[in-house]
Amino acid sequence: MKNKVKIARVQVSLTQQQLAEKIGVTRQTISLIEKGKYNPTLKLCLEICYAVNKSLDEVFWIEKESGQ
Amino acid sequence: MKNKVKIARVQVSLTQQQLAEKIGVTRQTISLIEKGKYNPTLKLCLEICYAVNKSLDEVFWIEKESGQ
DNA sequence: GAATAATGCAATTTATATGTTACAATAATT
DNA sequence: AATTATTGTAACATATAAATTGCATTATTC
Numbered sequence: 001m002k003n004k005v006k007i008a009r010v011q012v013s014l015t016q017q018q019l020a021e022k023i024g025v026t027r028q029t030i031s032l033i034e035k036g037k038y039n040p041t042l043k044l045c046l047e048i049c050y051a052v053n054k055s056l057d058e059v060f061w062i063e064k065e066s067g068q
Numbered sequence: 069m070k071n072k073v074k075i076a077r078v079q080v081s082l083t084q085q086q087l088a089e090k091i092g093v094t095r096q097t098i099s100l101i102e103k104g105k106y107n108p109t110l111k112l113c114l115e116i117c118y119a120v121n122k123s124l125d126e127v128f129w130i131e132k133e134s135g136q
Numbered sequence: 137g138a139a140t141a142a143t144g145c146a147a148t149t150t151a152t153a154t155g156t157t158a159c160a161a162t163a164a165t166t
Numbered sequence: 167a168a169t170t171a172t173t174g175t176a177a178c179a180t181a182t183a184a185a186t187t188g189c190a191t192t193a194t195t196c
Contacts, residue, residue, distance in 0.1 A: 001110060015172065029154055031174065038153065039111045041183080042069060042128055050132040056124035060110055064118040083142060097184055099144065106183065109153080 004059050006034045008052040023047045072127050074102040076120040091115045 009019050016034070020027040025044065032038040045060050052059065077087050084102070088095045093112065100106040101116075113128050120127065
């Protein structure tokens with residue numbers, strides 16, 4: 001689950017801790033999502049977007065892999 | 069978790085069953101998501117988007133509710 | 137209007153996202 | 167380089183997304 005959370009977070013000058021608090025989630029959850037080790041729920045994705053002032057597509061869109 | 073899955077699915081003439089098979093998920097999961105009773109994972113959201121040829125924003129974006 | 141397709145929904149099970157706690161590792165600041 | 171802030175990660179607990187099975191209800195089609 002690659003994404004642009006870290007880039008977007010840094011752009012608005014938030015630490016993982018601050019973003020987590022703003023959203024009401026633990027820092028570990030943010031860390032794991034940034035590292036691509038979690039497949040977050042839509043609700044969490046939306047809350048992250050609101051916190052960093054970006055859209056779902058900007059932060060979470062991944063082109064479909066052409067493969068079989 | 070309101071969304072536009074049903075609208076998008078009908079636009080590409082797929083039944084819940086067909087969409088579910090295309091994505092590799094059960095029909096019930098699609099049904100519950102359409103009804104807004106599930107908070108789907110990002111991976112599932114993306115797979116739905118690929119199947120209906122729409123973006124995350126088009127199918128799943130929800131404006132932030134202004135006030136607390 | 138009977139038969140079939142499509143959808144809604146309930147109960148139970150399974151997989152996994154997230155919480156909690158804690159500590160290690162790295163970056164930033166003095 | 168020592169202190170502090172920030173981030174990575176591990177083990178275990180909890181909540182919930184998703185699977186499974188089954189049946190009821192609502193459209194469609196004949």
